[in-house]
Amino acid sequence: MDPRTGEIIKGHVTLGSLRVRQDYLIAQGMTAPFSAEGSESATTTADTTAQAALSEMALARIRQLSAHEIGHTLGIAHNFAASNKDRASVMDYPHPVLTMGADNKISLTGAYASGIGDWDKRVIQYGYGDFADDKARLDFISQAPQQGFRFISDPDSNGGKLPHAYSSLWDNGADAVTELDRVMKLRAQALSNFNSKALADGRPYSDLAEILMPVYFAHRYQTEAAGKWLGGYDYRYQLKTAGEKLLYQPVAGADQQRAFQALLRTVNPTTLALPTAVEQLIPPKAYGYSNNRESPQGYTGLVLDPLSLAEAAAQHTFSILLNGERLARLQWQHQNDSAVPSVARLLSDLWQQLQAPAAAKPLISRRLQVSYLLQLSTLAQNEQLAPEIRAELLLMLTQIGQSAKAAKDAHSQLLLQLATQAQKDVANLGKLKALQPPPGSPI
Ligand SMILES: [Zn+2]
Numbered sequence: 001m002d003p004r005t006g007e008i009i010k011g012h013v014t015l016g017s018l019r020v021r022q023d024y025l026i027a028q029g030m031t032a033p034f035s036a037e038g039s040e041s042a043t044t045t046a047d048t049t050a051q052a053a054l055s056e057m058a059l060a061r062i063r064q065l066s067a068h069e070i071g072h073t074l075g076i077a078h079n080f081a082a083s084n085k086d087r088a089s090v091m092d093y094p095h096p097v098l099t100m101g102a103d104n105k106i107s108l109t110g111a112y113a114s115g116i117g118d119w120d121k122r123v124i125q126y127g128y129g130d131f132a133d134d135k136a137r138l139d140f141i142s143q144a145p146q147q148g149f150r151f152i153s154d155p156d157s158n159g160g161k162l163p164h165a166y167s168s169l170w171d172n173g174a175d176a177v178t179e180l181d182r183v184m185k186l187r188a189q190a191l192s193n194f195n196s197k198a199l200a201d202g203r204p205y206s207d208l209a210e211i212l213m214p215v216y217f218a219h220r221y222q223t224e225a226a227g228k229w230l231g232g233y234d235y236r237y238q239l240k241t242a243g244e245k246l247l248y249q250p251v252a253g254a255d256q257q258r259a260f261q262a263l264l265r266t267v268n269p270t271t272l273a274l275p276t277a278v279e280q281l282i283p284p285k286a287y288g289y290s291n292n293r294e295s296p297q298g299y300t301g302l303v304l305d306p307l308s309l310a311e312a313a314a315q316h317t318f319s320i321l322l323n324g325e326r327l328a329r330l331q332w333q334h335q336n337d338s339a340v341p342s343v344a345r346l347l348s349d350l351w352q353q354l355q356a357p358a359a360a361k362p363l364i365s366r367r368l369q370v371s372y373l374l375q376l377s378t379l380a381q382n383e384q385l386a387p388e389i390r391a392e393l394l395l396m397l398t399q400i401g402q403s404a405k406a407a408k409d410a411h412s413q414l415l416l417q418l419a420t421q422a423q424k425d426v427a428n429l430g431k432l433k434a435l436q437p438p439p440g441s442p443i
């Protein structure tokens with residue numbers, strides 16, 4: 001970098017082979033491309049084609065990543081709002097777009113876009129193109145919003161609590177909620193397809209635990225993208241000009257309702273039940289192998305813990321929805337537009353969703369109820385929580401506590417204890433802060 005001008009003189013890009021590992025795992029779990037166990041003929045032609053598709057997807061990702069890093073050396077910033085405009089930039093973080101192929105098999109075709117995107121071409125032209133003067137250069141890039149492009153970077157994108165509704169990492173689709181529903185269907189299909197063909201010959205069965213993870217949690221990033229619609233806003237980094245109006249508005253109430261319904265489905269106990277056939281396929285680690293950070297966590301020791309998988313998935317959704325900042329925005333928006341779900345409704349509908357027991361597996365809904373209360377408990381301890389949200393939380397905890405008190409079973413006793421402790425935390429008046437105006441003396 002030339003410190004006098006900011007000009008980038010030289011850039012180095014290093015790509016490690018580990019960068020495609022997660023992609024390979026996703027493709028492996030979602031498509032199960034290897035030969036069947038105990039089959040007479042080892043690998044079929046279909047298997048060979050499916051395995052080639054895996055490598056092709058991994059290579060397509062590394063090509064994109066190379067373009068992305070070279071983009072940085074040219075001075076281009078991340079644009080996390082590009083994926084919802086037809087994958088307009090390599091400077092977004094792309095999630096592979098998998099589709100349902102023939103015979104309900106998952107297809108990797110077109111998982112990644114090829115080449116740089118339309119946003120990238122505009123940015124390069126803006127930064128490096130020849131224009132008659134600076135005004136012509138600015139005029140050129142200021143047309144981008146009218147053409148449907150957004151530019152939203154890290155501080156407004158990286159985190160589930162952030163307010164921008166249309167900028168997220170690892171998401172896809174012009175409509176985040178439609179895409180979440182689509183991904184949930186793919187996930188259900190991939191879970192019911194999941195079998196030993198996800199494993200290459202010569203690997204231990206216990207490796208299937210790590211291969212299962214990207215399938216079971218396939219919806220995690222899209223859940224975050226759709227969740228940002230709740231209490232969300234649309235805005236851009238806009239400068240005032242004579243010719244253009246400011247765009248800054250909350251997400252429409254009807255869209256927020258849609259997003260909420262879609263997120264409710266991600267914590268449905270039946271949806272989160274691991275198929276028994278999958279559970280029976282994954283034994284404890286083979287000798288010489290051990291759990292690592294890609295392995296599922298749980299309470300059952302060496303044995304895979306399906307209950308804790310359900311908890312981890314639900315907890316992800318809870319952490320997006322039950323965030324103090326999001327709830328405070330939601331409460332304010334609801335006051336102005338009754339179509340926006342209120343905090344009271346969000347809290348009670350979520351709780352209601354967890355009451356339905358998954359068929360023959362009541363432990364799942366019980367575990368999710370505990371997980372929900374733990375998230376409320378975390379919220380109750382938050383010093384930054386707005387008083388209005390504190391009040392709604394207190395009411396919800398009181399209602400849960402009362403119904404738990406009436407029931408006498410072991411699970412209800414735990415709920416009662418959790419609700420009582422969280423009630424004490426949320427009602428701690430010492431946590432209420434008096435806010436000050438910023439300094440303003442006319443020095
Ligand atoms: Zn980057």
